[in-house]
Amino acid sequence: MSDWVLKAEGLSKGFTLHLQGGVRIPVLRDAGLVVAPGECVALSGPSGAGKSTLMRLLQGNYGADEGAILICRADGSVADLATASPREVNGLRRDTIGHVSQFLRVIPRVPALEVVAAPLLARGVARELALARAQALLRRLNLPDRLHALPPATFSGGEQQRVNLARGFVADFPLVLLDEPTASLDAANREVVIALIGEAKARGAALVGIFHDLDVRGRVADRVVEVLPLREAA
Numbered sequence: 001m002s003d004w005v006l007k008a009e010g011l012s013k014g015f016t017l018h019l020q021g022g023v024r025i026p027v028l029r030d031a032g033l034v035v036a037p038g039e040c041v042a043l044s045g046p047s048g049a050g051k052s053t054l055m056r057l058l059q060g061n062y063g064a065d066e067g068a069i070l071i072c073r074a075d076g077s078v079a080d081l082a083t084a085s086p087r088e089v090n091g092l093r094r095d096t097i098g099h100v101s102q103f104l105r106v107i108p109r110v111p112a113l114e115v116v117a118a119p120l121l122a123r124g125v126a127r128e129l130a131l132a133r134a135q136a137l138l139r140r141l142n143l144p145d146r147l148h149a150l151p152p153a154t155f156s157g158g159e160q161q162r163v164n165l166a167r168g169f170v171a172d173f174p175l176v177l178l179d180e181p182t183a184s185l186d187a188a189n190r191e192v193v194i195a196l197i198g199e200a201k202a203r204g205a206a207l208v209g210i211f212h213d214l215d216v217r218g219r220v221a222d223r224v225v226e227v228l229p230l231r232e233a234a
């Protein structure tokens with residue numbers, strides 16, 4: 001097994017404001033991050049420093065201007081997300097990178113159970129087994145059974161977040177990205193998330209998260225990495 005799951009090096013990212021005469025906003029310059037199997041790294045830093053931007057790069061949502069984002073797949077092969085083709089990025093998201101965003105992107109008419117089972121179905125897991133695992137995880141996160149067959153569009157913020165969490169933890173992704181995973185949760189469900197993160201670490205997953213809840217961060221993170229605004233980092 002490789003001694004890292006994620007190795008990002010020399011990452012730079014800026015935004016061009018086309019509506020303001022092409023003004024360029026640099027956000028990350030020569031950023032790097034290495035995460036080992038079984039390790040959870042928390043991104044910290046002031047608002048606007050670039051934490052979400054870094055997360056979006058690690059997810060393949062944004063392209064990097066410079067640098068490499070090396071990701072070790074479960075079979076030991078390595079991909080560079082920064083230069084991967086759209087097809088490779090889709091493959092990495094299907095098999096390797098799990099993501100729990102702060103807000104659920106609701107797909108109309110798709111029931112919560114299907115939303116959660118989707119990552120397993122995409123990997124070819126038998127439908128019955130995928131749905132059973134999804135149901136078990138939703139129950140563990142205390143989402144009432146009567147909601148499982150309903151589309152999450154009308155769910156409360158905390159209910160939607162639990163659907164999102166179940167989707168991110170239902171498959172054994174080698175890399176799991178967590179964007180404020182407990183922001184809308186009550187104390188009991190926060191404990192479930194802390195346990196899920198612990199179990200993911202125990203099976204050797206690498207996790208990167210933004211945790212504004214410092215108690216949760218203190219209990220799950222092995223290391224805190226500061227993302228500093230460029231003028232301070234320079």
Ligand SMILES: Nc1ncnc2c1ncn2[C@@H]1O[C@H](COP(=O)(O)OP(=O)(O)OP(=O)(O)O)[C@@H](O)[C@H]1O
Nearest residue numbers: 015016025027045046047048049050051052053054
């Ligand atoms: N798509 C975009 N276009 C232009 N500027 C952007 C874009 N996304 C982010 N930025 C800018 O990049 C900087 C970093 O934003 P980012 O959301 O990564 O910060 P953050 O550290 O996650 O902040 P917070 O803790 O407040 O969520 C900010 O100045 C923001 O305005």
